[in-house]
Amino acid sequence: ELLSRSIPGLIADPLRFVTAPAVVERLSKDFYWYSPVLKKQLEDKHAEAVVQPVNVEEIRNILRFCYKHDVPVTPRGAGTGNYGQAIPLHGGLVLDLSRMDRIETITEEGVAICEPGVRLGALETEARTRGRELRCYPSTIVKASLGGFLGGGSGGIGSVAHGGLRDFETVRAVEVVTMENEPQVHLHEGAAVHDILHAWGTNGIITKIWLALTPKVEWAQCAAAFDEFASAYNFSEGIAVGSEWTKRVVTTFEWPIPSYFSPIKSVAPQGKHLIFFMIAEAQLAMLEQAARSAGGTVTHSGAYSGLRTTPLLSDYTWNHTTLWAIKHDDAYTYLQCGFDPDRVREQMKLLKEKFGDEILFHIEFMKNGAGRVIPGAIPLVSYTTEERLNEMIGTCREIGVFVANPHVNNVEDGGRFREDHVQLAAKRRYDPKGLLNPGKMLSFQSETEVVRT
Numbered sequence: 001e002l003l004s005r006s007i008p009g010l011i012a013d014p015l016r017f018v019t020a021p022a023v024v025e026r027l028s029k030d031f032y033w034y035s036p037v038l039k040k041q042l043e044d045k046h047a048e049a050v051v052q053p054v055n056v057e058e059i060r061n062i063l064r065f066c067y068k069h070d071v072p073v074t075p076r077g078a079g080t081g082n083y084g085q086a087i088p089l090h091g092g093l094v095l096d097l098s099r100m101d102r103i104e105t106i107t108e109e110g111v112a113i114c115e116p117g118v119r120l121g122a123l124e125t126e127a128r129t130r131g132r133e134l135r136c137y138p139s140t141i142v143k144a145s146l147g148g149f150l151g152g153g154s155g156g157i158g159s160v161a162h163g164g165l166r167d168f169e170t171v172r173a174v175e176v177v178t179m180e181n182e183p184q185v186h187l188h189e190g191a192a193v194h195d196i197l198h199a200w201g202t203n204g205i206i207t208k209i210w211l212a213l214t215p216k217v218e219w220a221q222c223a224a225a226f227d228e229f230a231s232a233y234n235f236s237e238g239i240a241v242g243s244e245w246t247k248r249v250v251t252t253f254e255w256p257i258p259s260y261f262s263p264i265k266s267v268a269p270q271g272k273h274l275i276f277f278m279i280a281e282a283q284l285a286m287l288e289q290a291a292r293s294a295g296g297t298v299t300h301s302g303a304y305s306g307l308r309t310t311p312l313l314s315d316y317t318w319n320h321t322t323l324w325a326i327k328h329d330d331a332y333t334y335l336q337c338g339f340d341p342d343r344v345r346e347q348m349k350l351l352k353e354k355f356g357d358e359i360l361f362h363i364e365f366m367k368n369g370a371g372r373v374i375p376g377a378i379p380l381v382s383y384t385t386e387e388r389l390n391e392m393i394g395t396c397r398e399i400g401v402f403v404a405n406p407h408v409n410n411v412e413d414g415g416r417f418r419e420d421h422v423q424l425a426a427k428r429r430y431d432p433k434g435l436l437n438p439g440k441m442l443s444f445q446s447e448t449e450v451v452r453t
């Protein structure tokens with residue numbers, strides 16, 4: 001009632017305020033159903049209405065009103081997150097930023113200045129026409145927004161060379177609007193970007209982004225199959241770690257994961273463990289030769305001509321792997337792990353001994369913040385019960401495997417909360433009433449509960 005009476009007057013076009021239940025339901029949801037645990041927890045959660053601002057002034061008007069009337073606000077990019085990050089737990093408004101999708105400029109130094117709703121695919125395509133490309137992007141590149149990637153993502157294709165989104169000053173600056181009596185616009189530059197990154201929209205609305213790009217490379221794709229998982233792993237690790245190789249993707253799949261890639265069955269021979277590469281075109285022949293020398297069979301090799309390349313092997317990597325598996329059998333779910341590069345073989349052996357084929361290895365190599373390429377992993381898990389899933393997570397942690405738990409709905413337990421608590425400190429300053437995506441930053445919630453009781 002209150003929202004319908006007031007919000008349309010705060011934006012230039014009242015049609016950008018939406019209350020149609022089916023649309024509100026759709027724009028309240030993301031890919032949370034990847035997790036059987038979150039599916040149960042979140043399926044009945046939704047906003048009361050959606051508003052689609054087109055500029056900072058409209059956002060400030062909306063937030064000023066919501067602050068005054070204690071209305072929760074959950075920002076949304078494209079809603080492709082897996083943790084239920086964009087699902088409002090306490091109703092209120094979804095602030096859909098998809099209409100703020102301008103690429104303002106790409107500077108001579110290779111920094112893209114953009115609005116948050118720009119789709120990463122549009123940015124990559126534009127950057128490549130200017131001799132640049134994204135340093136890293138999620139496999140949802142075509143749909144996902146840059147603001148949502150900063151708010152809830154971590155890395156992906158390209159991370160083997162350039163690290164995650166939060167490494168190597170990839171994000172140069174962000175502009176944020178605060179949730180206060182009089183909403184302010186603040187610029188966070190340099191190290192201060194970490195106050196806002198990966199805070200799930202709980203401590204400010206990102207309205208402009210300065211993103212560092214990298215010089216573009218002419219890429220090619222290649223798939224190699226191996227009889228033994230150990231041989232596939234060893235070969236992929238050598239390419240991922242070897243600084244002489246220019247690569248964007250090095251992904252290793254344990255059989256039967258490749259059998260779930262139904263559109264590209266010819267690339268995935270029965271019973272073989274598979275590696276997908278995106279490699280500099282100039283190194284393709286050398287890579288094929290190296291794969292054969294290591295006992296592998298090259299099952300696909302070809303040019304890359306942008307995101308429309310068919311087949312596009314990266315469509316089967318990162319969390320798209322999980323999607324193909326769930327399409328095949330919805331009892332699959334996943335974990336997000338980081339193996340210790342010095343103990344990875346022993347750690348994989350321990351997990352296999354304890355869990356057998358309940359866990360299937362899907363390795364994604366990525367450079368860490370210290371510049372070392374490490375075996376990240378998004379293993380598939382055959383889900384039975386929450387207890388068993390937690391047992392697996394517990395075992396991983398006991399043997400030194402890092403887990404960013406994708407079966408929780410809060411910033412802290414998702415594994416990317418900063419130990420120096422800068423995201424929490426920003427929330428205290430920018431959202432004192434706790435109205436931005438409430439319930440997702442637990443440390444703030446517990447503080448306010450202490451104050452209230």
Ligand code: FAD
Pocket residue numbers: 030031074075076077078079080081082085086097116137138139140143144145146147148149150151152153154155156157199200201202204205206207318319320323437
């Ligand atoms: P949303 O889901 O809309 O939002 C994500 C979070 O950011 C939410 O908490 C939201 O409130 C907040 N937010 C959105 N916009 C703003 C803003 N302007 N200001 C403040 N907060 C904001 N992720 C990876 O990192 N790497 C991968 O390789 C990857 N692969 C995936 C594959 C599949 C098949 C799927 C379903 C998901 C995958 N993801 C991956 C997760 C997700 O797609 C990405 O993180 C993506 O970048 C999120 O963008 P989005 O626009 O959909 O964000």
